[in-house]
Amino acid sequence: MKSLHVVVTVVTGLLLVLGSLDMSSPGDPNSPPATHVSPRYVESALEETAVPNMVTAVLADYRGFDTLGEVTVIFTGAVAVLLILRVTRDEDET
């Protein structure tokens, strides 16, 4: 049974490496992640928002709605742990 896990893991790894052979080499300034919307963020972050840190400008201004969702996720995580772990005296394992 354990050999099945090893075989599946190795086959998945080989398939992943095979699928990534067509990717452009790292450090290429013309790769697809760096050409569509990122040059606009880099060039206009300082003049539009007066904030030199481009990562903060994208996180809090251009994509601020996603950050609201992320804060809600960490808040929900804290509430979920609270609901799972805080037991009162009268409610025990049922």
Add this chain to the structure above:
Amino acid sequence: MNREPAGVVVRTVCRRLTPFVQLFGLYVIMHGHSSPGGGFQGGVILAASAILLVLAEGTDWIRRVSLPALTVLTSTGVLLYAGVGGLCLALGANFLDYSVLPFAEPRSVGMLLIEIGVGITVMAALVSIFRDLVMFE
């Protein structure tokens, strides 16, 4: 889980070190504009100072942290974030459109306000999760 306080050397060093760690966490939040950092990173550093104190002082220390205050702090950060967005909505622009806020450089100040909200929520949420995991009997 019950953890005894550590020896006197560890306890003294951690107590002396905690204000500097918290000051550094506040610095990382406030200087998220011009150096690497921001709300999440600073909030995690602030929570780490609380965890350091628990490791040094034992679990009796965290028993005295007031639960309602921690939960209220968690909600305050989200409220601050959504409140800034709602304020922009009330002033006539889109949700989270900072350009209508009545400050000089409105987008920069709007970003600072929401980063503070994010920092508060992340710190309180991580301390709350840690407290629940530690004080489960």
Add this chain to the structure above:
Amino acid sequence: MPSGFNFDFVVGHFNTVTYVVLMMIGFYAMTGKTNLVKKLVGMNIFQWSIILFVVSLAAKRGATIPIALGGHASLDGGTALDAAQYVNPLPHVLMLTAIVVGVAITGVALALLLRIYRRYGTLEEDELLERIRHS
């Protein structure tokens, strides 16, 4: 080495192989181990390898960190920033969200494991299924 051996290709894809190896270590721990805590650690390793891989896609040769050189003072200069001089900031932003979500998932999973251990007394998967079937 034969003269046609493309060293750039191997060096260029070496980082992909590294992250795939890390990912497969996490994948094997998630599926091949029977202890629940080891499965959780495997899930963590899997997720961190993906985060590292996406951040590594943001690199550019000879570029600096995505903070504008000169800070606020370069606002009055009026010179536009050159996009090829700064590292791509977008994957960093997306992975910040992923890291925070991963922390929340780990916290909730640990809370669930505490309750499971208190209720059934074991964290091994096969013993757990036995005790659930007989309770």
